[in-house]
Amino acid sequence: MDERRLRxxxxxxxxxxxxxxxxxxxxxxxxAIPPEAAARVLGALPFELAVRALNQPELDRRARLFAHLxxxxxxxxxxxxxxxxxxxxxxxxxxxxxxRLLPAIDPxxxxxxxxxxxxxxxxxxxxxxxxxxxxxxxxxxxxxLAHIRAAGHPHRPVYAVYVLDPLDRRLLHVVTLRELxxxxxxRVLLEIGDRRTPVTVxxxxxxxxxxxxxxRYDLLAVPxxxxxxxxxxxxxxxxxxxxxIKEQTEDLHKLGGVENLDEPYTRIGFGAMIKKRxxxxxxxxxxxxxxxxxxxxxxxxxxxxxxxxxxxPLVMSSGGNSGSQATSLIIRALALHEIGxxxxxxxxxxxxxxxxxxxxxxxxxxxxxxxxxxxLGVYDYGTHWxxxxxxxxxxxxxxxxFGSLAGSMLPFLLRRIGFDPASASAPFVATLVDxxxxxxxxxxxxxxxxxxxx
Amino acid sequence: MDERRLRxxxxxxxxxxxxxxxxxxxxxxxxAIPPEAAARVLGALPFELAVRALNQPELDRRARLFAHLxxxxxxxxxxxxxxxxxxxxxxxxxxxxxxRLLPAIDPxxxxxxxxxxxxxxxxxxxxxxxxxxxxxxxxxxxxxLAHIRAAGHPHRPVYAVYVLDPLDRRLLHVVTLRELxxxxxxRVLLEIGDRRTPVTVxxxxxxxxxxxxxxRYDLLAVPxxxxxxxxxxxxxxxxxxxxxIKEQTEDLHKLGGVENLDEPYTRIGFGAMIKKRxxxxxxxxxxxxxxxxxxxxxxxxxxxxxxxxxxxPLVMSSGGNSGSQATSLIIRALALHEIGxxxxxxxxxxxxxxxxxxxxxxxxxxxxxxxxxxxLGVYDYGTHWxxxxxxxxxxxxxxxxFGSLAGSMLPFLLRRIGFDPASASAPFVATLVDxxxxxxxxxxxxxxxxxxxx
Numbered sequence: 001m002d003e004r005r006l007r008x009x010x011x012x013x014x015x016x017x018x019x020x021x022x023x024x025x026x027x028x029x030x031x032a033i034p035p036e037a038a039a040r041v042l043g044a045l046p047f048e049l050a051v052r053a054l055n056q057p058e059l060d061r062r063a064r065l066f067a068h069l070x071x072x073x074x075x076x077x078x079x080x081x082x083x084x085x086x087x088x089x090x091x092x093x094x095x096x097x098x099x100r101l102l103p104a105i106d107p108x109x110x111x112x113x114x115x116x117x118x119x120x121x122x123x124x125x126x127x128x129x130x131x132x133x134x135x136x137x138x139x140x141x142x143x144x145l146a147h148i149r150a151a152g153h154p155h156r157p158v159y160a161v162y163v164l165d166p167l168d169r170r171l172l173h174v175v176t177l178r179e180l181x182x183x184x185x186x187r188v189l190l191e192i193g194d195r196r197t198p199v200t201v202x203x204x205x206x207x208x209x210x211x212x213x214x215x216r217y218d219l220l221a222v223p224x225x226x227x228x229x230x231x232x233x234x235x236x237x238x239x240x241x242x243x244x245i246k247e248q249t250e251d252l253h254k255l256g257g258v259e260n261l262d263e264p265y266t267r268i269g270f271g272a273m274i275k276k277r278x279x280x281x282x283x284x285x286x287x288x289x290x291x292x293x294x295x296x297x298x299x300x301x302x303x304x305x306x307x308x309x310x311x312x313p314l315v316m317s318s319g320g321n322s323g324s325q326a327t328s329l330i331i332r333a334l335a336l337h338e339i340g341x342x343x344x345x346x347x348x349x350x351x352x353x354x355x356x357x358x359x360x361x362x363x364x365x366x367x368x369x370x371x372x373x374x375x376l377g378v379y380d381y382g383t384h385w386x387x388x389x390x391x392x393x394x395x396x397x398x399x400x401x402f403g404s405l406a407g408s409m410l411p412f413l414l415r416r417i418g419f420d421p422a423s424a425s426a427p428f429v430a431t432l433v434d435x436x437x438x439x440x441x442x443x444x445x446x447x448x449x450x451x452x453x454x
Numbered sequence: 455m456d457e458r459r460l461r462x463x464x465x466x467x468x469x470x471x472x473x474x475x476x477x478x479x480x481x482x483x484x485x486a487i488p489p490e491a492a493a494r495v496l497g498a499l500p501f502e503l504a505v506r507a508l509n510q511p512e513l514d515r516r517a518r519l520f521a522h523l524x525x526x527x528x529x530x531x532x533x534x535x536x537x538x539x540x541x542x543x544x545x546x547x548x549x550x551x552x553x554r555l556l557p558a559i560d561p562x563x564x565x566x567x568x569x570x571x572x573x574x575x576x577x578x579x580x581x582x583x584x585x586x587x588x589x590x591x592x593x594x595x596x597x598x599l600a601h602i603r604a605a606g607h608p609h610r611p612v613y614a615v616y617v618l619d620p621l622d623r624r625l626l627h628v629v630t631l632r633e634l635x636x637x638x639x640x641r642v643l644l645e646i647g648d649r650r651t652p653v654t655v656x657x658x659x660x661x662x663x664x665x666x667x668x669x670r671y672d673l674l675a676v677p678x679x680x681x682x683x684x685x686x687x688x689x690x691x692x693x694x695x696x697x698x699i700k701e702q703t704e705d706l707h708k709l710g711g712v713e714n715l716d717e718p719y720t721r722i723g724f725g726a727m728i729k730k731r732x733x734x735x736x737x738x739x740x741x742x743x744x745x746x747x748x749x750x751x752x753x754x755x756x757x758x759x760x761x762x763x764x765x766x767p768l769v770m771s772s773g774g775n776s777g778s779q780a781t782s783l784i785i786r787a788l789a790l791h792e793i794g795x796x797x798x799x800x801x802x803x804x805x806x807x808x809x810x811x812x813x814x815x816x817x818x819x820x821x822x823x824x825x826x827x828x829x830l831g832v833y834d835y836g837t838h839w840x841x842x843x844x845x846x847x848x849x850x851x852x853x854x855x856f857g858s859l860a861g862s863m864l865p866f867l868l869r870r871i872g873f874d875p876a877s878a879s880a881p882f883v884a885t886l887v888d889x890x891x892x893x894x895x896x897x898x899x900x901x902x903x904x905x906x907x908x
Binding site for chain 2 (some may be wrong): 022216217220242252261299311321322324339354400
């Protein structure tokens with residue numbers, strides 16, 4: 001792609017440059033220019049290539065492009081789009097554009113649109129395509145192949161034929177295109193291919209679950225069936241990959257404590273980005289204010305034993321770090337279905353000794369540090385330095401145990417009350433552990449140093 | 455699956471129960487029983503089903519199962535496995551088992567094994583399968599279909615035919631199975647399907663890059679070609695999904711500050727898990743010790759203005775939280791190729807004002823908190839409380855700016871020096887920012903409170 005040409009908005013030149021490009025690259029080129037110019041290019045591209053570019057979920061601002069297209073071209077493009085991408089587009093279209101487009105759309109397209117838009121975008125029904133191939137079980141392989149040749153859209157992938165009961169049209173099994181090609185053309189579909197019960201999802205199944213099944217069973221598509229066993233549509237592997245990438249971005253952002261951006265980092269406006277970040281940051285800040293409250297509470301101890309303040313950041317951060325570790329392990333294990341909600345107590349019984357062991361390791365290092373500094377004369381922790389060292393060491397055991405436990409239980413708690421476990425961000429866990437960590441530290445100090453420093 | 459039967463190791467009963475199961479479920483059932491019992495089941499299953507179960511990367515301990523199988527059965531299973539999974543298995547096999555198996559394997563299988571094992575498992579060459587279908591461009595569609603019918607393994611997927619130059623066998627373009635089925639059987643392959651330059655990777659291309667191309671171009675497989683343009687093999691979409699899931703797990707664990715576990719959380723031994731967590735935790739702990747050193751340095755200020763200690767956790771954690779946010783945004787944007795290394799200065803120019811804005815928001819809240827507590831008489835911050843409030847507010851601006859900058863630049867720095875940017879874990883960033891945050895806080899305090907409290 002010639003970036004300068006795109007910038008100069010030389011529509012004809014851009015169209016020529018894009019004609020041999022892959023769909024995703026056309027979408028990428030359209031993303032790089034202002035929406036008005038992109039709409040002009042989209043209007044001038046060969047129709048089939050324009051449709052394929054519009055079918056790319058990577059194409060940003062699809063809805064805005066449509067606002068700039070002449071109505072006839074827009075309606076023709078919408079009608080030719082794949083129906084899952086069309087539904088996605090309609091979810092984003094502003095009311096007025098939608099109102100202008102709808103009357104120009106044929107009834108069949110409207111019907112498929114209504115079927116998909118009836119489900120939220122986070123469900124299998126909301127991301128399915130209804131463009132799948134069905135055939136009754138008593139058809140022969142040859143007839144099914146002829147049907148695909150005659151009926152199919154030349155650029156839409158066909159992965160499989162969904163074989164239905166000839167009487168009640170319930171899904172019986174799935175014959176892949178490969179199996180169909182390999183089969184004797186005179187055999188009936190019922191006798192071809194893998195006759196194990198097909199893996200299916202319902203339209204209200206979470207899209208993440210559909211993605212998990214496609215990954216687990218190495219499928220190219222998973223059929224979406226209603227309660228009666230009739231095929232409503234299919235979720236294809238490429239939709240599933242897009243879903244995976246979106247969820248992955250969401251999970252990483254959540255773990256870092258950012259609300260989902262919805263737009264790429266490079267294209268989101270400054271104000272929108274601040275809004276997405278300020279919310280969590282302020283919530284965490286307000287919770288973290290409890291540390292100041294806790295410190296105020298222990299003001300007496302602090303003034304009597306100033307040496308204790310030196311280790312506050314060290315002790316607190318260790319709790320936060322061990323909590324982040326436990327959280328990221330549990331979030332992922334929950335997402336991969338390695339563990340379920342009811343396993344919480346098994347995890348707790350595992351994280352407690354793990355926290356104890358890790359805390360003890362850090363405790364020994366902490367005590368050694370204080371002893372070495374004291375004995376080498378680098379710093380003087382006072383006459384009671386062995387007790388100070390013991391305080392730091394014991395507090396580390398307690399704080400890391402609490403951190404591991406809190407960090408591992410939080411994702412369970414969040415899922416139990418209906419939130420995404422991935423909302424248990426590292427900063428969230430750290431904040432939770434900071435306040436408790438301070439209290440543990442000062443309680444240990446009180447017990448160890450009572451009668452000496454305190 | 456009947457779990458009790460599996461536990462009782464009733465081999466014949468398990469085999470009957472598994473005969474109608476999906477491959478992944480057979481693998482799951484084998485994962486749930488001890489390796490010796492699983493090997494017995496694998497020995498007794500119908501051969502084809504045993505092979506399919508072994509082809510599941512979800513099957514844990516494949517190498518250990520092979521140690522328990524009779525040698526003839528083991529050799530037959532290995533020969534029938536798909537070649538990418540076979541290579542994966544050989545990477546894990548202990549030397550003695552490998553030495554026992556190799557003589558029993560036919561030369562062609564050995565050759566394919568050698569070809570794949572020549573590349574690391576993190577490259578496209580290391581995860582490719584060499585079981586793809588090639589055909590010269592002057593063949594007709596009908597001949598290619600007949601070739602697939604005659605030559606193909608009935609259970610291996612065929613996604614496409616790789617069309618070669620009839621003279622030098624270079625890859626010209628790719629005809630999908632769908633396009634082949636749709637085509638007039640008498641047309642030659644050169645004239646069928648999408649004739650844009652095919653998307654390819656080299657054998658040394660990172661597997662993540664292969665995955666990204668499959669996702670971007672909605673491919674079912676990407677061909678791996680050598681420098682001369684000859685097809686060495688293909689990376690298929692299901693390998694790519696397995697790769698994505700693995701990398702996703704790795705990224706989330708890294709962001710949480712855990713070394714990659716290699717095994718599911720539920721199955722990893724206690725000792726191995728502690729080792730994976732203790733390393734990072736100790737490294738972070740040792741770095742965090744610098745906070746104690748910094749505090750010791752500011753001991754004089756601390757003893758004169760004890761009120762400053764109250765806000766240390768609050769100020770420090772705000773820096774860490776803003777850093778985590780910036781890091782998770784940048785890691786993801788780098789992974790999705792939304793930004794590249796050379797964009798570092800543009801990101802810096804964006805994160806500085808973002809950090810200033812976010813820090814100012816937190817600063818205002820912090821100042822308000824101190825003022826309200828003071829004026830309502832909840833806590834007495836001393837006669838110079840307005841200066842203390844100003845210190846906290848200004849320090850927050852500085853610390854959050856530094857956190858956002860450090861958190862966003864660290865992934866760039868890591869990639870620049872050859873590490874995975876995702877190694878910039880939230881705890882790592884927090885630790886980095888904690889030490890600097892303390893120094894910023896005390897420096898601001900010194901400037902604001904000089905002549906009054908300090």
